[in-house]
Amino acid sequence: xxxxxxxxLFTFSQFAITFxxxxxxxxxxxxVDSLAGWSLAEVAFLYGIANLAFGLADVFVSPVENVxxxxxxxxxxxxxxxxxxxxxxxxxxGFSARRLGKLAQGALVFGFAVAAVxxxxxxxxxxxxxxxxxxxxxxFGALWVAxxxxxxxxxxxxxxxxxxxxxxxxxxxxxxxxYGPWLRRGLAYAVPVAFANYFPATYILGRSDRLGAPSWIxxxxxxxxxxxxxxxxxxWRIAVRHYRSTGS
Amino acid sequence: MRLxxxxxxxxxxxxxxxRAATIAGIFTNSVFGFIRASVLLAVLAGNPGAGGLxxxxxxxxxxxxxxxxxxxxxxxxDQEIAGRIRSGDVxxxxxxxxxxQAWWLAADVGRAAFQALGRGVPIVVVGAVTYxxxxxxxxxxxxxxxxxxxxxxLVGFSLKFLVNLSAFWLLDIRGPNQLxxxxxxxxxxxxxxxxxxxxxxxxxxxxxxFACLVQYPVEIFLGKAAGAEAVAVLGIQAAWAVALLAxxxxxLRAATRRVVIQGG
Numbered sequence: 001x002x003x004x005x006x007x008x009l010f011t012f013s014q015f016a017i018t019f020x021x022x023x024x025x026x027x028x029x030x031x032v033d034s035l036a037g038w039s040l041a042e043v044a045f046l047y048g049i050a051n052l053a054f055g056l057a058d059v060f061v062s063p064v065e066n067v068x069x070x071x072x073x074x075x076x077x078x079x080x081x082x083x084x085x086x087x088x089x090x091x092x093x094g095f096s097a098r099r100l101g102k103l104a105q106g107a108l109v110f111g112f113a114v115a116a117v118x119x120x121x122x123x124x125x126x127x128x129x130x131x132x133x134x135x136x137x138x139x140f141g142a143l144w145v146a147x148x149x150x151x152x153x154x155x156x157x158x159x160x161x162x163x164x165x166x167x168x169x170x171x172x173x174x175x176x177x178x179y180g181p182w183l184r185r186g187l188a189y190a191v192p193v194a195f196a197n198y199f200p201a202t203y204i205l206g207r208s209d210r211l212g213a214p215s216w217i218x219x220x221x222x223x224x225x226x227x228x229x230x231x232x233x234x235x236w237r238i239a240v241r242h243y244r245s246t247g248s
Numbered sequence: 249m250r251l252x253x254x255x256x257x258x259x260x261x262x263x264x265x266x267r268a269a270t271i272a273g274i275f276t277n278s279v280f281g282f283i284r285a286s287v288l289l290a291v292l293a294g295n296p297g298a299g300g301l302x303x304x305x306x307x308x309x310x311x312x313x314x315x316x317x318x319x320x321x322x323x324x325x326d327q328e329i330a331g332r333i334r335s336g337d338v339x340x341x342x343x344x345x346x347x348x349q350a351w352w353l354a355a356d357v358g359r360a361a362f363q364a365l366g367r368g369v370p371i372v373v374v375g376a377v378t379y380x381x382x383x384x385x386x387x388x389x390x391x392x393x394x395x396x397x398x399x400x401x402l403v404g405f406s407l408k409f410l411v412n413l414s415a416f417w418l419l420d421i422r423g424p425n426q427l428x429x430x431x432x433x434x435x436x437x438x439x440x441x442x443x444x445x446x447x448x449x450x451x452x453x454x455x456x457x458f459a460c461l462v463q464y465p466v467e468i469f470l471g472k473a474a475g476a477e478a479v480a481v482l483g484i485q486a487a488w489a490v491a492l493l494a495x496x497x498x499x500l501r502a503a504t505r506r507v508v509i510q511g512g
Binding site for chain 1: 268269271276286293295299418420428433434446
């Protein structure tokens with residue numbers, strides 16, 4: 001916080017950088033009225049959930065991606081020696097106010113989308129929206145942890161992991177129907193980003209393009225979120241145990 | 249002159265040792281290539297001929313731009329110079345009988361050459377194998393593209409150089425760096441081809457140097473700008489490269505004077 005000018009510029013540009021992502025979507029819609037059948041307001045809704053959830057995960061969990069720095073520098077051993085869980089240490093160490101810029105942007109677009117979208121806001125839909133944001137944050141956070149585990153085996157693997165975390169959130173901004181069948185299946189079953197915002201959104205917006213999925217699929221999101229969280233916690237534990245046992 | 253060629257070669261070799269990172273990078277860029285292609289194809293589905301592009305051009309565009317990302321490397325956070333300014337090591341660098349800017353330029357050219365061959369080419373191959381990618385038209389087209397690519401690297405370097413020099417005043421350059429990355433991401437045509445921009449915005453965006461990093465090289469590659477038009481585009485790139493490099497030298501001189509006054 002000492003370098004105030006730089007901090008202000010940085011926070012502003014963090015906000016701007018993610019906002020420009022949305023402006024990119026606006027530019028696309030300057031050329032078409034709908035993308036894969038979704039209107040601008042509906043895509044904004046998808047985008048809003050994805051970015052709000054990603055922003056939340058970013059603020060709370062993303063420092064875990066720095067585990068590769070600790071491993072390379074050898075400081076991870078110190079972390080293991082302390083009586084606090086290594087996950088908690090890493091996550092709290094990297095708290096950074098600038099991530100709030102990204103979160104704020106996501107919240108803003110989400111707010112705009114909620115206002116713009118033509119939805120009959122029943123209690124069920126409101127609940128589903130909140131649940132979607134929570135599930136999505138959990139899924140993104142879990143993906144972050146799981147992909148960061150790669151660093152325990154392959155120190156340079158961070159960039160490939162980025163393809164899944166940042167790529168995943170970028171993918172989620174657009175309706176699933178955009179992508180080819182292989183990518184779609186991958187997004188539903190392998191890296192379940194589709195459950196983060198797409199399926200809940202089809203329910204909330206009253207749309208029918210679930211691409212062959214059953215009608216209750218939107219309600220599966222929290223279950224998927226919990227499952228992914230459990231799996232990534234397990235992956236983390238295995239990774240740390242492996243690190244310990246190799247004595248590095 | 250030979251010194252700088254040596255520097256470039258060393259830099260090339262150094263970057264070629266980062267094998268794992270390069271492979272990971274190819275994977276990441278390819279994934280993003282697929283995503284961007286999917287999105288742009290959806291736009292074309294709703295508006296055929298949008299931005300003056302057809303299906304195969306849009307696919308080519310998505311993968312070429314991903315390849316260009318790492319070559320110009322403006323979107324990374326290359327803060328080596330800034331680090332040396334903060335630590336004070338830069339003073340030693342300035343005393344050497346080597347041109348400071350040329351030194352770093354040579355290193356960057358070496359890096360860019362490796363990224364083009366080691367990362368850019370594989371990414372384009374991925375695109376070619378999966379979707380099918382257009383090739384530049386004839387030897388002339390390929391040559392024009394090579395020149396355009398080189399100029400893009402020069403413009404990219406001069407931008408990074410200027411941002412890094414701000415460390416002389418700000419010490420922490422993350423702010424200006426992020427700002428430049430933000431602007432570059434959007435105004436270079438990476439987020440969306442500039443031809444898709446609203447007609448009232450496009451000329452203004454093209455007037456900025458960022459278009460030199462992605463949009464112009466790709467347009468030459470696709471043959472959108474051919475013959476005399478291509479030469480004109482190269483002229484714009486060259487003009488920006490010269491102007492920004494010159495600005496870099498001016499700022500460097502001001503910074504050096506400041507350092508001397510501070511007794512550093």
